[in-house]
Amino acid sequence: MFEFRSYRPPDDAPDRTAANALLASTVAVFTLHVQRLPLWLSLVVAMLVAWRYLIENHGWRTPGRMVRWAMVVAATVMVFNQYHSLLGRDAGVALLAILIGLKLTEMRAFRDYVIAVFLLYFFTLSAFLFSQSPITAVTASIVTVATTVTLVRLRNISVLAASRSLKMALGLLLRALPIMLIMYLLFPRIQGSLWALPHDAFGARTGLTDRVAPGTINRLAEDDEIAFRVEFDGPPPRPDQRYWRALVLSATDGRTWYRSRGSMDGGADWRFRSHGPPLRYTVDSEATGKQWMVALDMPALPPAGALAGPGRTVVARTPIQKRFRYSMASYTSYATEETLSAAVRAHALRTHGPASRRLRGLLREFRARPDPVEAVLGFFRDQDFQYTLTPPGLGDDPLDEFLFESRRGYCEHFASAFASLMRHLGVPARLVVGYQGGRWNPAGGYLIVRRSDAHAWSEVWRPDRGWIRVDPTAVVAPERIDWGIEALHALSAQGVVPGQLGSATVRALLTRPWMTRQWQALQLRWDALSTTWNRWVTAYGPESQERLMRRLGFAAPSWAGMAIGLTAGVTAALLLVSATLLGRRRTRDPAADAYSLICAKLASTGLQRRPHEGPLAFSRRVGIERPDLADEFSQFIDLYIRLRYGPDASPSHMSILQKLARRFRAAPA
Amino acid sequence: MQFTPNELLLGRQRLYMLPTSHGIYFGLLLLAMLLVAVNYNNGLAYAFTFLLSAMGLVSMLYTHRNLVGLRIIPKDADPVFVGQLASFPVQIDNPSPTIRSDIWLVSNQCRRRMDLGPQSHEQVLLSAATTRRGYLRCPVISISSAFPFGLFYTWAKPARPAYRCLVYPKPGPLLPWPAHFRSGGGREPHRGIDGDDFAGLRAYQSTDPPGHVHWKAAAHGQGLQTKRFGGATNATIWLDWRATHGPDIEDRIGILCRWVLDADAAGLRYGLRMPGVELAPERGQSHLHQSLRALALWRPPDV
């Protein structure tokens, strides 16, 4: 009688309007890429799109097989010419672009159209390898809606009005969103890559370097790129405590400071003699392409997954190639407990070349003072040293020249001069490079540190206190520390020399006009948004996933557990969506519900309402067959009739009716 | 008479679903996308891959919704003669407030695509060839859809509704009237071409002479009708199985069928007598139907 035979609806070739919709969405998807693709490539694709348009609308002929193959070969050669490779991200995307263009010209059957749409989806995905900003995401969303509308219209162009296809695609995508969210959050993420990435996987980056010469850090003063953001568990530290330690440099050739081999920059001893309360915080670091990580002076312990570097610095296991979040604790007041080995001590006292005559004279003056640190800082403060964003270049003997001639410098000038003087005076000293300051974002409740906040300071060894931080910049230009680098830019724009004015005057000078303040507030808001974005999109990885799971109450979930959770979550979401999609739209009358309830109770005693029996007729029959229930039932029916068939809509009557139905008890006859 | 017609409700249990070949390609595309996302550790790529996967899953629900709840209401087909195409009217009813698009109704001899608006219905004629007299069962009906993406397709368990078409025998060649009529009656009645009195219209049958077709009505789009002319004759005729000869039962039935049609066209009162069947002389549309029905369903009695 019945046979099991599936019948697959045929795929009729789409018509011209479908092809035009496909061309439109192709153009839309290419907007994601056009700024990165070479101009000739964009022109070639535009030409192919136009060709298809002419084929569809003006009766041009589709190219023959020979022409198509010739185009494939020519395009491949040109791509290889451009990128010197056919592999890798950039060349791959270029090839994909060409492939889409060629597919457009040769489409005939329904399947070709579907493949073209799939290629467009893949092309959309490839845009994320270049940018993951919220703007890219928004653009890609719009483009995806367009592509999906095309996919809907391929089958149904003759039936669905364009507006209904759009509504349909939007409805489908909106319903897909919750399921996507569950997959996104719960799909097990892995650290690292499956296979070696092509060399151009990540773009070139600049920033802090591990070799510091006069002018190295100064070059960053104009670099507005964000280096990292920090959220504190409590209130943020005072501005003069915001020293972000990244590298310790103790080797020098007299001009450049750099990292020493082995453990000469300081051992991996992390003990403290004493310390104040810890400050806990989470750093959200931009990709640096380097291994070192920043930590607030002085880090208590390296965070989980990171290593202890020389001189109490923190080092990642692999270069940081993408946004990266880590949590750790630091002490802002501390005394370290460590010993200085003879070798390290000797290394930290090594000076380069003989001191000049006037330097020797100066050193003699210093030695006469009880505290060499105070002596040198006093020298910087009292002489006409100037902190400037535009220091002059230095010649063959930078130290001598800076101390006696130019006397104008940026942080690295003062820090390296100070460290060198200390070594001449027999005090072990080294250079620390990192960031100082940062701007507090009240909208997001976090600190933004930019590359322009890069800073260098010194550390000297005191037998009783270990390595302690000494920042000569704070003496010469207290505004740098108190107000941050931005303030210095503002002041120097007004011709003010740092270190010359009282703090009240500086504050007055730094008060910006209202418009500027609003603009800055707006920028901070945007940054807060993009931080949240980065936290959940760009930097969402195994650690964030584990944190999320822990917050949801699943400690250290296994892969199997995650897979089960993912499946269960997706199934539940799918069921919910199917309820909204397939469920009854019409809300039933509560009176009808009460009636079916009471009828079900009567049916259980063997008194079944006939389908075509009206309420009054049924009530009469109940009265005859079950006189014991007659009164109660007819009372219900009277009210039911008024509520279901009459104009009565009073909620109180409805609740009485529901109560009557609930309380109705019918013993079997 | 059936007020609750033998309709097929496309419930959940009745519907199946499978991916199309494009659906399988789509799965491969998603896999490739996931590999890219994992390898580049790219959050947006993950998000996009999962968006498309979720979209695929939700599209299954859309595909299912496109058929679920539809009602297929077949009806009896009008009787035809052997050799003519039987057309079974099948009504597809969409009682829901949603549009159903791109639905394919298929039987072994034809297929139709249709779109159903909210609370609307569409009637399809499923035709089937007729080769022998008697009842012809309604062909197997199956219904399917790949809306909206063509990634999945759903189809209903094919069903063969209990509807049927009465197939009259094929009228035999023109033959003289039965011999006993000729000998018994005085005047042989004309073969329905009694030109005197117009006696009304009836539906056209392929055996009618073209001159009697009411072309004016046909030109007004009212379908083919044949003018009937009732003569003054009030003759009664018995069409008897014994008056036919031949080795083949079907041929003899064909001769009787021809006589019945001719007698009706001539406006005679005619009766039908066959082994096991006897219809009293009568005339009119319903008697014609009764007679043809008796011929269509007649089986030689067991000897």
Added chain:
Amino acid sequence: MDAGVSKTDVVTADAHALDRICKAINRVILGKSRTVRLALSCLLARGHLLIEDIPGVGKTTLAHTLAKVLGLPYQRIQFTSDLLPADVIGVSIYEAETRAFRFHPGPIFASVVLADEINRATPKAQSALLEAMEERQVTAEGETLPLPQPFFVIATQNPQHQIGTFPLPESQLDRFLMRVAIGFPDAAAERQLLSGTDRRDLLKNMSSEIDAQELVQLQNAADRVVCSNALLDYVQALLNATRKASGLAHGLSPRSGLALMRAARAWALLAGRELVLPEDVQAVAPSVFGHRLEAATGDGAEGSALVEQLMRSVPVP
């Protein structure tokens, strides 16, 4: 309507009036209270009534009684095969004094028209009456004359298969809101009938129970009877079932649905209710749908039997 009278009082007052009317009719028509109520609700719904049965069961008596009780001027037309349209509508006669044609209105210009044995007349005469019923006006000699308000036609006819009849075409049957049959009286009623006085004498002595104004008031009350959505769902389900049914010549039109609603409202009012129940619909449906349904095979299946079947197959929501 008096402002001091509350709504329920009006309903009670209407119910009393209707009760009186029913009792008065039932004194004449014995043992047929259901048919009487159907006929009465047809008139309350402003519909025309067709009474169909074999001769001698009291069709004409019922029609007379209704007219009498409602206190309306009435005219009777005996339909015969030689009846002309002018005999129904009226005729223009040349008057010598005025030297002009003057229209002499026919029997149709009465509030209640009894059209006896309507299927004995030729289709021409039938359609003269039926057109007037539909339009509630008469056009004669290029002049349009309105018929009185209220205006009812109570027609009687013999069953179709009786010899010498011209059955009313389907489209004209539609003009009657209801078709009722009377049937034989039960034993007790028949005995009372046989032993009692002549019905015609009873009729002569009958007085009207209400006047025209009261009748209009009752008709308005019927219009106000509430039809809820749940009930509309049920009526729609009934109509749909006829459209999907196999074996029917055609489904019921929306106008049939409207007729059913009107009749059900009047029936509910007669039962003293201010809302319509599925039971009301079921009560009037055989009379309202009976002459509108037709079996496809034309094997003469009785319309009201089809309706009974319909009622049994459509569940009450």
